[in-house]
Amino acid sequence: MVKGRIHSIETFGTVDGPGIRYIVFTQGCPLRCRYCHNRDTWDPNLGKETTAEEIIEDALKYKTFFDSSGGGITISGGEATSQPEFIEDVFRLAKENNLHTCLDTNGIVDIQKIMGVLKYMDLILLDIKHMNPEKSRWLTGVSSEKAIKLAKDLDKLDIPVWIRHVLIPGISDDRENLIKLAELIKSLSNVQKFEFLPYHTMGKQKWLDLGKEYTLEDVPDATDEDVAKAKSIFSEVGVYI
Template identity: 50%
Template sequence: MTVKGKIHSFESFGTVDGPGIRFVVFMQGCPFRCLYCHNPDTWNFDGGTWYSADEVLNKVKRYLPYFKNSGGGITVSGGEPLAQPEFITELFKKCKQEGIHTAIDTNGFTDSNSHAVNTLLDYTDLVLLDIKHIDSEKHESLTGFSNEKVLEFAQHLNKRKIPVWLRYVVVPGLTDFKPDIIKLREFIESLINVEKIEILPFHKMGEYKWKNLNLEYKLCDTPPADKYHMEKVRKILYPDKLKSE
């Protein structure tokens, strides 16, 4: 039986979703309702288009020369890719046969003991893990769910020694509270598999999508993160790096 996945869209030359030039697959469907999400059109599990792994692979293979020259590969994002692990496993198996580097961009909201998820991780070279907030109650206010599963997944990746690039969005007044950033740094320091930390500035480029979908955008009065907000977080998460500059 052919395994198919619900896909929202593709990006041919991604440069911010892992090393090198990436072919990015945006899966359809996500359980989170992040207040700052710039792709709310990927939330609905009933949307998107069905694709087989072979159909996606045929698209990916067109860019093999770019992957080899840049150290790139394929990144599956979302939506939330871990909501469709069987399909991505099938796709990644085929990618590995072609020597293509594989990465998942995920919010980590999954069952770390799931056989399907762990099978997928067997074929995953890199996980881009978005930690929305280190405080569980604030995480729930921000996404609709606590961060218990997310932190468990981060620790699970650490035990499996799977390389992680950790991502954190700086939202003024929501995710830049100093004690929370210190707590996040302490959590990151407990992991040995984090290769990179990316702090991303909150922006409003996706606000129009909320309006088009008749969704209430609660961050209308929240300013985009500027240099001041980014530097405040950076100084806590990168203290050694800053001292050496």
């Protein structure tokens, strides 16, 4: 069985998918988001080596909590799709044990690379960081085109998704970006939920601890008012959150 590298486990997660969830944070991410709150997940050589069997054996200890809350197992990161064979094993074993499965991804992946994984997916959490390819490149190191394509491909495959967008004042909350994002969501029939994740500076300390420069130093946290404004722009396109 393929071994994977993980950063950490959270046994009672409540924000990355429905119900109470066992969250596996994998090690390694090809993106370079300026606001990354898991800066210590980037290096694929760090973390702890483990197998899908070990993970599922541990997750099953909490199955009653998952079953009573509509929860299950989520693999997040870092970027989980950087280890496609490993996460396929975890999700296959999860389904064999009747666990609800959820993949949290930045979407910067070719769908062919994860077709084996998609067979076992109940839900995908897809982060769309910026609709503008250039601004996405500035913010994350890569263009958003692949994530947008993945959203459309998952729609064709009829795999349910929650789309999430980190709302960063002055960076990803501009009208043009939000209108394009709302139009994308409106064009898809598999979006069960959309969430704005208000930007906060809580991850900054990890950057400083690692001796790295935090380049969004002057950007304030997103406020309730910022989120309300973004929702109002969405409603102009007919997307109500």
